Amino acid sequence: MMFRRKIYNRLLDWKKSSAGNKALLIEGARRIGKSTIVEEFAKREYKSYILIDFNTVSEAVISAFNNYMTDLDTFFMILSSEYNIKLYRRESIIIFDEVQQFPKARQAVKYLVADGRYDYIETGSLISIKEKVKGITIPSEERRLSMYPMDFEEFGWAMGENGMMEYIRNCFVAGKPLEQNLHAKAMLLFRQYMIVGGMPKSVSAYIENDRSFEKADMEKRDILALYRNDIMKIDSGYRSSVISIFDQIPAFLSKSERRVMMNRIEKGATFPKYHDTFFWLADSMIVNECFNCSDPNVGLSLNEDRTYVKCYMGDTGLLLSHTFDENEIFNGKLYNEILFGKLSTNEGMLYENAIAQILVASGHKLYFYIRYNKEKHRNDIEIDFMLSNNSKLKYKIFPVEVKSGDRYTTKSLTRFSDVFHERIGGCYVIHPKNLKVEDDIVYLPAYMAFCL
Numbered sequence: 001m002m003f004r005r006k007i008y009n010r011l012l013d014w015k016k017s018s019a020g021n022k023a024l025l026i027e028g029a030r031r032i033g034k035s036t037i038v039e040e041f042a043k044r045e046y047k048s049y050i051l052i053d054f055n056t057v058s059e060a061v062i063s064a065f066n067n068y069m070t071d072l073d074t075f076f077m078i079l080s081s082e083y084n085i086k087l088y089r090r091e092s093i094i095i096f097d098e099v100q101q102f103p104k105a106r107q108a109v110k111y112l113v114a115d116g117r118y119d120y121i122e123t124g125s126l127i128s129i130k131e132k133v134k135g136i137t138i139p140s141e142e143r144r145l146s147m148y149p150m151d152f153e154e155f156g157w158a159m160g161e162n163g164m165m166e167y168i169r170n171c172f173v174a175g176k177p178l179e180q181n182l183h184a185k186a187m188l189l190f191r192q193y194m195i196v197g198g199m200p201k202s203v204s205a206y207i208e209n210d211r212s213f214e215k216a217d218m219e220k221r222d223i224l225a226l227y228r229n230d231i232m233k234i235d236s237g238y239r240s241s242v243i244s245i246f247d248q249i250p251a252f253l254s255k256s257e258r259r260v261m262m263n264r265i266e267k268g269a270t271f272p273k274y275h276d277t278f279f280w281l282a283d284s285m286i287v288n289e290c291f292n293c294s295d296p297n298v299g300l301s302l303n304e305d306r307t308y309v310k311c312y313m314g315d316t317g318l319l320l321s322h323t324f325d326e327n328e329i330f331n332g333k334l335y336n337e338i339l340f341g342k343l344s345t346n347e348g349m350l351y352e353n354a355i356a357q358i359l360v361a362s363g364h365k366l367y368f369y370i371r372y373n374k375e376k377h378r379n380d381i382e383i384d385f386m387l388s389n390n391s392k393l394k395y396k397i398f399p400v401e402v403k404s405g406d407r408y409t410t411k412s413l414t415r416f417s418d419v420f421h422e423r424i425g426g427c428y429v430i431h432p433k434n435l436k437v438e439d440d441i442v443y444l445p446a447y448m449a450f451c452l
Contacts, residue, residue: 032148398428
C-alpha cells in the first residue's frame with residue numbers, strides 16, 4: 001500500500017529550492033518506507049528516474065563508479081543502458097538506494113552535483129559509523145534529512161481518518177476538548193497505533209487483513225529479526241554490547257525511571273566505555289535516545305549529561321513485539337487489555353515510548369530531567385521530556401509529563417515549575433483523558449501529542 005507521508009512535502013521543498021545545488025540524503029531505520037516514498041516522488045515529479053539499489057547493484061554499475069567519475073558522459077551512458085532508462089537534462093533524477101552499502105557512490109555526489117545535469121537523492125541507514133565513512137570524503141553538496149516510522153497523524157491518514165486528524169488539530173489550536181464520543185474514538189485509534197506501530201509493512205498487514213493484529217505482529221517480528229541480523233554484521237568489538245542493550249530495552253523501559261542501567265550490562269560499566277555502542281544504536285535509528293539535562297536553561301544540549309540515558313524503541317509497535325513473545329500476544333487478551341486501557345503492567349512504558357516516537361518525528365530532540373534530594377535520599381523531581389522553543393531571544397522550556405492511567409499526581413511538575421518558573425513557557429501533562437487547562441497546566445490527550 002502507498003501511504004501519505006509528511007516527508008513528501010519536504011522533498012518538494014528541496015526540489016524547488018536546492019535540488020540543483022545539493023543532493024538529498026534521507027536517513028532512517030530499515031523498513032520505514034524510505035525507498036518507497038522516494039521512488040513515488042521520482043515517478044510523480046520527474047520525467048524519468050533511475051533507482052540504483054546498492055544491495056543488488058550490478059558489476060557494470062560498480063565499475064562505472066570506480067572508473068568513470070572523470071568521464072561523466074560515459075558514466076551516464078552506462079547507467080542509462082544498464083537500466084534501459086532515458087535521462088533528460090534537469091528533468092531526471094537518480095536515486096542511490098541503501099547508499100551505505102557502497103560509500104564511494106556517496107563520495108561521487110560532489111562531482112555529480114557539480115555536473116548539474118540531474119538531481120540526486122540518497123537513502124540509507126547506518127551512514128555515519130566508522131565502517132561506512134572510512135576512506136571517503138563526505139560531500140558538502142549533500143543535505144541530510146531524517147525520516148522516521150509513521151507518526152500518529154500519518155497512521156490516522158492510513159486508517160482513513162483524515163477528518164478526525166484535522167478535527168484533533170483544530171481542537172488543539174482552539175484549546176478545546178473533543179466531543180466526548182469522538183474523544184473515545186480517537187483514544188481507541190491511538191491505542192491501535194501503539195499496538196500496530198508506524199512501520200509501513202505492519203500497517204499494511206493490519207489494514208489489508210481486516211485489522212488483524214496478528215498479521216501486523218508477524219511483520220514486526222520479521223523487522224526485529226532484520227535489525228538483529230544487522231547487529232550481528234557489526235565488524236567491531238562492541239557487537240555483543242549492542243545486542244545486550246537491544247535485548248534489554250523492554251526491561252529498561254519497564255522500570256519506573258526508564259533509564260539504561262549500566263550495571264545490568266556489565267559490572268562497573270560506564271557510559272564512555274559504551275560510547276560506540278550507543279552511537280551505533282542512535283545512528284541505526286532503531287532507538288530514540290533521551291539524555292538527562294542537568295540544568296534546564298538556554299540550549300538544552302549545552303547541559304546534556306550522557307551518563308544518564310533512556311533508549312526508547314524507534315517504533316512502539318516494534319517495542320510491543322519485542323517485549324512479549326508470540327504466545328503471550330496470539331491469545332488476544334493482550335490486545336484487548338491495551339485497546340481498552342486495562343493493561344496492568346507495561347502500559348506506562350508503551351505510552352511513554354509512543355510519545356517519544358511522536359515527538360522525535362515532530363523534530364524534537366529528547367531530554368529528561370531528574371533532581372536528587374539528598375535529605376530524602378531519592379529523586380524528588382522527575383520530568384519525562386523537556387521541549388524548547390529554540391528561540392535565541394525569548395528562550396522557554398516546556399516540561400512534559402506522560403501519564404498512562406486516569407489516576408496520577410503532578411507533584412514533580414509542580415516542583416519543577418516552582419524551581420524554574422522564569423524559564424518555563426508552558427507545562428504539559430499527556431494522559432488518556434480529554435483536553436483541559438487547570439492551574440497553568442495543559443492536559444493533553446495522548447492523540448494530540450503530534451500537535452506539539
